[in-house]
Amino acid sequence: MRDGKDDAAPRARRRFLKLAGLGTAASGAALLAGSGAAKAAAPAATEAAKGYRVTDHVRRVYDLARF
Amino acid sequence: MIAPEDQGRAYLYRLLARLLAAAPDAATLGLLRGLGGDGSPVGGDLQGLAGAAATAGPGALEREYHDLFIGVGRGELVPFGSWYLAGFLHEKPLAHLRRDLGTLGLGRTAGTKEPEDHVASLCEAMALLIEGKGDLGAQKAFFERHLEGWAPAFFADLERARAARFYAAVGRLGARLMTLERDGFAFVEGVAA
Incomplete structure (x- = not known):
């Protein structure tokens, strides 16, 4: 479903998320969410999450897969 | 144009992805303390x-991360979806995930052998969906298929894990986001899984 402007449900959803702090409080995490340029950071961040920073995990996956 | 609340969701997913992919370094710790x-x-x-970051050093966090997720032989927690869902790795959930990521153009980096269902990778995928690759329906479908069935339990386990100090706070934030996502998506009309 599209995020329609005149649809009550998406508005209610945003209000709910806003009350939980996802609007203001979460914006404080912006600096930690990668570098400022979100678009440029996206592929790099993906590589960081999936790449060899988690090499130990890879080893462990093989250990676990053995049984 | 992305709503501030949705941008906030993406920020939290990225923050979780970053902290779950590796222990925070000194620079990251400095930013965390400022939250x-x-x-x-x-x-x-x-x-x-922020409070948990204030009392932690990079060396101790490396050890905590290792004890929790890597361990000698086996860490305390296994942060892979197929493990939580099926009891072992490389199972059906992983095949479904691979197909869905392919549809979204989110294939894994060439040469990476790690399964895609690491919690950090899934959080990263959600952030990418929120920031432009998928509308709300696509986000909801991905969340329900690949996170809702196990990530809430994973974050709850992380919050209570024996070795968790700093990461207990990460677990709490993750559990919060999972609950908010589930309840938030309840406002969105269902999409066939």
């Missing part, structure tokens, strides 16, 4: 994270 709350539930969790 402030505002009386909201998410604000309180971020403040808790």
Whole structure:
């Protein structure tokens, strides 16, 4: 479903998320969410999450897969 | 144009992805210590994270991360979805995930052998969906298929894990986001899984 402007449900959803702090409080995490340029950071961040920073995990996956 | 609340979701997913892919380094710790709350539930969790970061050093966090997720032979927790869902790795959930990521153009980096269902990779995928690759229906479908069935349990386990100090606060924030996502998506009309 599209995020329609005149649809009550998406508005209610945003209000709910806003009350939980996802609007203001979460914006404080912006600096930690990668570098400022979100678009440029996206592929790099993906590589960081999936790449060899988690090499130990890879080893462990093989250990676990053995049984 | 992305709504501030949705941007906030993406920020939290990226923050979780970053902290779950590797222990935070000194620079990241400095940023974490600067997080402030505002009386909201998410604000309180971020403040808790800042407090946990204030009493932790990079060396201790490396060890904590290792004890939790890597361990000698086996860490305390296995942060892979197929493990939580099926009891072992490389199972059906992983095949479904691979197909869905392919549809979204989110294939894994060439040469990477790690399964895609690591919690950090899934959080990263959600952030990418929120920031432009998928509308709300696509986000909901991905969340329900690949996170809702196990990530809430994973974050709850992380919050209570024996070795968790700093990461208990990460677990709390993750559990919060999972609950908010589930309840938030309840406002969105169902999409066939």
